[in-house]
Amino acid sequence: xxxxxxxxxxxxxxxxxxxxxxxxHITATLQKAFEKNRLAQAFLFAGPRGVGxxxxxxxxxxxxxxxxxxxxxxxxxxxxxxxxxxxxSMDVIEIDGASNRGIDEIRELRENIKFxxxxxxxxxxxxxxxxxxxxxxxxxxxxxxxxPPRHVKFILATTDVHKVPQTIISRCQRFDFLPLTSxxxxxxLAFIAKEESQKIExxxxxxxxxxxxxxxxxxxxxxxxxxxxxxxxxxxxVQDLLGVVPNEVLFSLSDALHERDGNKLIDNLEMIRNxxxxxxxxxxxxxxxxxxxSVIKFKNGLKLIGLESELAKKYSESNYSWSDKDIIxxxxxxxxxxGTIKQYSDQYLLLEMQxxxxxxxxxxxxxxxxxxxxxxxxxxxxxxxxAKKPLKKTEKVIPELKKTENIQSEDLKSNWETILxxxxxxxxxxxxxxxxxxxxxxxxxxxxxxxxxxxEFNQKLLNDSLPLLKSVIDEKFNSSVEIKLIIDTxxxxxxxxxDNQVNENxxxxxxxxxxxx
Numbered sequence: 001x002x003x004x005x006x007x008x009x010x011x012x013x014x015x016x017x018x019x020x021x022x023x024x025h026i027t028a029t030l031q032k033a034f035e036k037n038r039l040a041q042a043f044l045f046a047g048p049r050g051v052g053x054x055x056x057x058x059x060x061x062x063x064x065x066x067x068x069x070x071x072x073x074x075x076x077x078x079x080x081x082x083x084x085x086x087x088x089s090m091d092v093i094e095i096d097g098a099s100n101r102g103i104d105e106i107r108e109l110r111e112n113i114k115f116x117x118x119x120x121x122x123x124x125x126x127x128x129x130x131x132x133x134x135x136x137x138x139x140x141x142x143x144x145x146x147x148p149p150r151h152v153k154f155i156l157a158t159t160d161v162h163k164v165p166q167t168i169i170s171r172c173q174r175f176d177f178l179p180l181t182s183x184x185x186x187x188x189l190a191f192i193a194k195e196e197s198q199k200i201e202x203x204x205x206x207x208x209x210x211x212x213x214x215x216x217x218x219x220x221x222x223x224x225x226x227x228x229x230x231x232x233x234x235x236x237x238v239q240d241l242l243g244v245v246p247n248e249v250l251f252s253l254s255d256a257l258h259e260r261d262g263n264k265l266i267d268n269l270e271m272i273r274n275x276x277x278x279x280x281x282x283x284x285x286x287x288x289x290x291x292x293x294s295v296i297k298f299k300n301g302l303k304l305i306g307l308e309s310e311l312a313k314k315y316s317e318s319n320y321s322w323s324d325k326d327i328i329x330x331x332x333x334x335x336x337x338x339g340t341i342k343q344y345s346d347q348y349l350l351l352e353m354q355x356x357x358x359x360x361x362x363x364x365x366x367x368x369x370x371x372x373x374x375x376x377x378x379x380x381x382x383x384x385x386x387a388k389k390p391l392k393k394t395e396k397v398i399p400e401l402k403k404t405e406n407i408q409s410e411d412l413k414s415n416w417e418t419i420l421x422x423x424x425x426x427x428x429x430x431x432x433x434x435x436x437x438x439x440x441x442x443x444x445x446x447x448x449x450x451x452x453x454x455x456e457f458n459q460k461l462l463n464d465s466l467p468l469l470k471s472v473i474d475e476k477f478n479s480s481v482e483i484k485l486i487i488d489t490x491x492x493x494x495x496x497x498x499d500n501q502v503n504e505n506x507x508x509x510x511x512x513x514x515x516x517x
Contacts, residue, residue, distance in 0.1 A: 009220040012192055013055055015076045015085070020052055020059070021188050021216070022180040029175070030056075034063050034072050040173035042145050042154035044130075046161035047177025050215025056175075057126045057155040058084060061092045064153060065120030080120060091120040097129040097158075103136040110144050113152045123152045130156040131163035138165050146171045179214025182206065188216065189223055199231040204238040206308055211242050245282050247311060250289040251318075257330070257358055258320050260425040265359055269352050279347035283338040290331045294324060330358060407477050409442040415476065422472050423465075430465040433458055445481045447473075452488050459487050 014020045017027040033039055043060065045053040066074030066081050074081055083089040095109070109125065117123045127133075133141070145154055145168065156172060158164055186202070186209040193200050204226065212219035226238055239246060249268065256265035272282065295301035296315050305312065322330075337354050341347050416439065424431025433453075440448030449469075451462055466483050473481050 007221070008192060008196075008224050009217050012220065014052070014059065015062075017059055017063075017072055020056065022184045023052055023056070023177055026056065026175045026177065030060065030063075031072050034070055037070065039064075039070065039153070041148050041152075042156065042172040044161070044164070044169060044172035044174045045155065045157045045177060046164075046174065047159070048179050048214060049159055050212070050217030050219075051177045051180055052216065053157040053159075053177055054126070054128055056177075057157055058092075060153075060155060061089075061124040061126070064122045064124055065089070065091055065117070068121075070121065089120070090118040091122065092124045092126065094126045094128065097127050097132040101133045101137055103134065103140050106133070106137045106140040110140070113144070113149060117151055121151070123149075124155065125152065126155045126157070128157045129159065130168075131158045131160045135165075138168055142167060142171070180216055181214070182209040185209035185212060185214075185216060185219045189219060192220070193223070193227070196227070198227050200226065200233065201235055201238075203235050203308065204233065207235070207238055207242070207244060211244055243276075243278060243281065245277050245285045247289075247314070249277075250285055251314070253286065253355070254289065254293070254320070257355070258322065260359055262356070262359055265355060269355065272351075273348055279341060279351050280338065283334055283341065283351070287331055287334050287338065290327050290334070293318060293320065293322070294327045294331075297324070326361075329361065333358060406445055407442065407447075407473070407479055407481065409439075411477070412442055412447070412473070413439055419469075419472055419476065422476075423468060427465070427468065430461065430468060433462055434465065434469065437462070440486065445479055447481055447483050448486060449483055450486045450488060462487075 017031055020027050043057075045056055047053055062074055062076075062081055062084050063072045064070050065084065066078065076082075076085075080089070084092050087094065093109075093112075095105075113123055113125065115123075148154060154172070156164075156168070161169070161174075161176075186205045189200075189205045189208060190202070193205070200223075208219055208222045208226065211222060222242055225241060226233055229237065229241075249272070252268050253265070255261070256268060292305050292307075292315050295304055296318070298304075302312050302316060305315065307315070333354065337350060341350055344350055420431050420435055423434060433451075434449075436453060437449050437451045440450045442448070449462075449466075451459070453459065453462070462485060466485060470481055470483055473479065473483075
């Protein structure tokens, strides 16, 4: 590599307002301001990183000092413009707000701006990351910012405008920079690659644009990395170089969660560890993935996603049975983890446990529908004669259908765990409740299922689970069974049985102890 090599982010920094991409609302306003000579005494440029705030500040400085009078039509080959571009101009002072944030630095600045410019028409003060200044420094800057000398222009830039005092904002002409879209970044990268006589796949450019998250500076840095490998770098190589999680991994994870396939999930988690993907990036991509799955159900959903045609087609062909509520629940859990995971050292462990937890989630229940069914079941229960039944026993019977084969007691008991696992994959909460039950008598396809749970809610859940249990058993044994659920509440807590309470004197006598009191 040549000793004079200049990175793309610096080499392709715009030299005129017309070279700036994605900020037309700002460039058009500033150009009009110079045409009509209506220039504010201070500007505030606010927006995310890498979208052109500092670049725009320098363009304003060039327009102020590039010619005999303020104009956007300056000669970039002139000495004054070259000095500004290379940071050698005595009339353009750039200050880093993070390292010059105290009141002393601002006082020194106030003293220096009293002097007239050396060669240009104005002294231009550019304060980058201005939100880092202290409260005392802001207070010292207030009066000067409101009524600076006629030969001074202030340009403040910040990535966090909410930390800038309102008293400062009100003294500036504010411009809000927007994140650049992936389409704008891809087109600019393609233009630069062509000018650099480098060949790169459009799919790779789209990947770089997506990875940069709206920052042109980041995108050019990634492009620099890729072009080091030469022309026509394979897409897979670009993906590995940038550490981007493939879409196949995201779909595989959502498939495992949807199918409740723990083995598939573990295989994916092992691959993620081996590949060394950054957990925060993976979580962010998963959240975006579920957001994409939620919006494709709407008419203009694919347009909103703005993905390349092949990937958009994959989303449109996805066949998940999740409801919107299910996807929202999944996304909320991942978002909560993303907000707290920076606090932990072993982020892979938290990711794995969270995904295993999501594997157990039941489908969301429509509350209104649930309440209607509950009310219907309650009314039906009231019509049943219960006078002759034991006080502490209730039962519910599934109607008997035509039987095909008689189930042997040994066969059902030996396959009971497999049946519970099958049910747990469909409804984890029901599987958990059934695992606490025991099988009673099994004769002529009549099955007794006994529970000792006193909870009314759990009793109702067990009653509602009988059709699912019946269908699983019938399918496995090619039969049609009748299931009788017996809720036995005679079991009482040991501590309530006075006969079983332990007497303190009995303990003392047992161990031949003595009362020391």
